[in-house]
Amino acid sequence: xxxxxxxxxxxxxxxxxxxxxxxxxxxxxxxxxxxxxxxxxxxxxxxxxxxxxxxxxxxxxxxxxxxxxxxxxxxxxxxxxxxxxxxxxxxxxxxxxxxxxxxxxxxxxxxxxxxxxxxxxxxxxxxxxxxxxxxxxxxxxxxxxxxxxxxxxxxxxxxxxxxxxxxxxxxxxxxxxxxxxxxxxxxxxxxxxxxxxxxxxxxxxxxxxxxxxxxxxxxxxxxxxxxxxxxxxxxxxxxxxxxxxxxxxxxxxxxxxxxxxxxxxxxxxxxxxxxxxxxxxxxxxxxxxxxxxxxxxxxxxxxxxxxxxxxxxxxxxxxxxxxxxxxxxxxxxxxxxxxxxxxxxxxxxxxxxxxxxxxxxxxxxxxxxxxxxxxxxxxxxxxxxxxxxxxxxxxxxxxxxxxxxxxxxxxxxxxxxxxxxxxxxxxxxxxxxxxxxxxxxxxxxxxxxxxxxxxxxxxxxxxxxxxxxxxxxxxxxxxxxxxxxxxxxxxxxxxxxxxxxxxx
Ligand code: NAI
Ligand code: MG
Numbered sequence: 001x002x003x004x005x006x007x008x009x010x011x012x013x014x015x016x017x018x019x020x021x022x023x024x025x026x027x028x029x030x031x032x033x034x035x036x037x038x039x040x041x042x043x044x045x046x047x048x049x050x051x052x053x054x055x056x057x058x059x060x061x062x063x064x065x066x067x068x069x070x071x072x073x074x075x076x077x078x079x080x081x082x083x084x085x086x087x088x089x090x091x092x093x094x095x096x097x098x099x100x101x102x103x104x105x106x107x108x109x110x111x112x113x114x115x116x117x118x119x120x121x122x123x124x125x126x127x128x129x130x131x132x133x134x135x136x137x138x139x140x141x142x143x144x145x146x147x148x149x150x151x152x153x154x155x156x157x158x159x160x161x162x163x164x165x166x167x168x169x170x171x172x173x174x175x176x177x178x179x180x181x182x183x184x185x186x187x188x189x190x191x192x193x194x195x196x197x198x199x200x201x202x203x204x205x206x207x208x209x210x211x212x213x214x215x216x217x218x219x220x221x222x223x224x225x226x227x228x229x230x231x232x233x234x235x236x237x238x239x240x241x242x243x244x245x246x247x248x249x250x251x252x253x254x255x256x257x258x259x260x261x262x263x264x265x266x267x268x269x270x271x272x273x274x275x276x277x278x279x280x281x282x283x284x285x286x287x288x289x290x291x292x293x294x295x296x297x298x299x300x301x302x303x304x305x306x307x308x309x310x311x312x313x314x315x316x317x318x319x320x321x322x323x324x325x326x327x328x329x330x331x332x333x334x335x336x337x338x339x340x341x342x343x344x345x346x347x348x349x350x351x352x353x354x355x356x357x358x359x360x361x362x363x364x365x366x367x368x369x370x371x372x373x374x375x376x377x378x379x380x381x382x383x384x385x386x387x388x389x390x391x392x393x394x395x396x397x398x399x400x401x402x403x404x405x406x407x408x409x410x411x412x413x414x415x416x417x418x419x420x421x422x423x424x425x426x427x428x429x430x431x432x433x434x435x436x437x438x439x440x441x442x443x444x445x446x447x448x449x450x451x452x453x454x455x456x457x458x459x460x461x462x463x464x465x466x467x468x469x470x471x472x473x474x475x476x477x478x479x480x481x482x483x484x485x486x487x488x489x490x491x492x493x494x495x496x497x498x499x500x501x502x503x504x
Pocket of ligand 2: 249252
């Protein structure tokens with residue numbers, strides 16, 4: 001996600017390499033172990049709906065064991081007590097190992113999530129290594145402030161690691177979201193229990209193996225694979241987990257907050273859905289902006305929380321934009337994500353595939369005009385054609401809800417004031433794209449839109465040092481940037497008399 005999406009997939013034609021699956025067990029206290037129940041669930045290949053392998057199915061008892069290990073590693077182990085410099089060294093080693101194993105890691109997410117192998121190699125995996133390097137560099141720069149320095153009293157703050165952290169993640173970016181959260185939490189000195197999505201459990205287990213190789217002590221990183229209603233719920237309601245950070249749907253974000261509220265009041269950070277406006281003004285180069293607009297909603301087959309899935313186009317350029325974008329969508333190559341010529345792979349899961357197709361049906365029923373796509377490919381697997389709707393109105397479901405698929409609803413607008421009002425008329429507020437050469441417009445709109453990230457004449461520029469998080473029901477707190485580290489720190493203030501205390 002760190003580079004702007006492009007139509008080229010960057011593959012240099014290297015041979016197709018489907019890895020042998022090495023890790024399918026839970027990772028607790030530095031060891032791969034079976035689940036207590038002995039149960040396992042299927043990891044599915046979305047290209048052909050076949051079972052890749054079976055993965056240990058953790059449940060509450062397994063979460064308890066992981067928490068025990070993480071608690072011991074936090075309360076008595078070396079990791080939180082290491083100097084920042086020492087944590088930095090380990091995290092840098094881990095980043096190197098991620099890069100060295102880049103092909104295999106990319107292939108796991110292609111196999112299990114349908115992501116383009118070429119993108120994985122050039123974007124997802126290098127970015128993930130980059131997040132570890134960024135936070136490695138922060139690990140020895142964590143410090144508080146001096147608050148008072150009068151002749152009577154001095155006070156200062158300490159930033160302490162918050163403790164045992166639960167990280168619940170999703171299936172669309174298994175590598176990068178793991179990187180956002182684990183790198184920051186480890187740099188802060190926390191210990192973690194990671195719960196990858198049940199749709200994409202494989203790569204998190206590989207990262208855990210690499211963490212051990214890099215020298216992360218046992219118990220500091222634990223991975224429990226399994227389902228949300230069991231493993232996820234056990235994490236968010238656990239009395240001995242000090243914080244939860246989540247990326248996923250708004251509904252589950254709400255459940256996690258409730259579980260935290262009715263257990264130990266642990267703080268939660270939520271990165272939730274979006275329905276982000278991609279706004280195109282009359283003065284742009286239509287050819288270039290239609291590329292970016294299409295990529296903004298079809299990149300990673302549209303399974304992106306920041307998808308620009310309400311495309312507002314100003315009336316003067318509207319017809320030209322529609323013509324270009326439709327031609328480009330028709331030319332897009334959908335197919336096997338291991339194939340270097342393919343530009344869009346299958347949706348990650350059957351559930352997601354069916355959900356997208358049902359939104360497309362809604363769009364048709366509500367009276368939007370389907371200009372291209374709208375159908376699954378006539379083959380096995382969860383493939384959907386890039387789909388474009390025009391004549392979309394703000395009240396249609398396809399303009400209001402997160403589709404999370406390669407579906408572009410296009411909306412026409414006249415004035416700056418109008419588009420600001422319409423763009424903000426949503427329960428979400430994750431990001432917004434503004435395409436214009438007029439800096440007055442760019443400045444006005446960027447300050448008026450209620451969204452956590454604004455991209456002017458670029459899109460999806462998620463970078464390690466730019467805080468990333470939402471307004472409104474897109475959640476709160478940020479990943480990335482130094483703010484993404486602070487949320488794993490507990491602030492403490494210490495005060496003391498400078499000279500003899502009058503109280504002693
Ligand atoms: P989800 O929110 O159900 O799943 C995300 C993670 O939460 C998974 O690891 C899951 O096991 C876990 N989880 C589920 N129920 C839980 C619970 N009660 N307590 C704790 N953890 C729980 O996402 P889902 O159902 O796979 O996707 C549904 C829709 O959500 C998508 O179609 C998309 O619109 C949206 N979504 C948005 C994402 C984003 O990046 N903002 C990511 C994933 C989904
Ligand atoms: Mg769900």
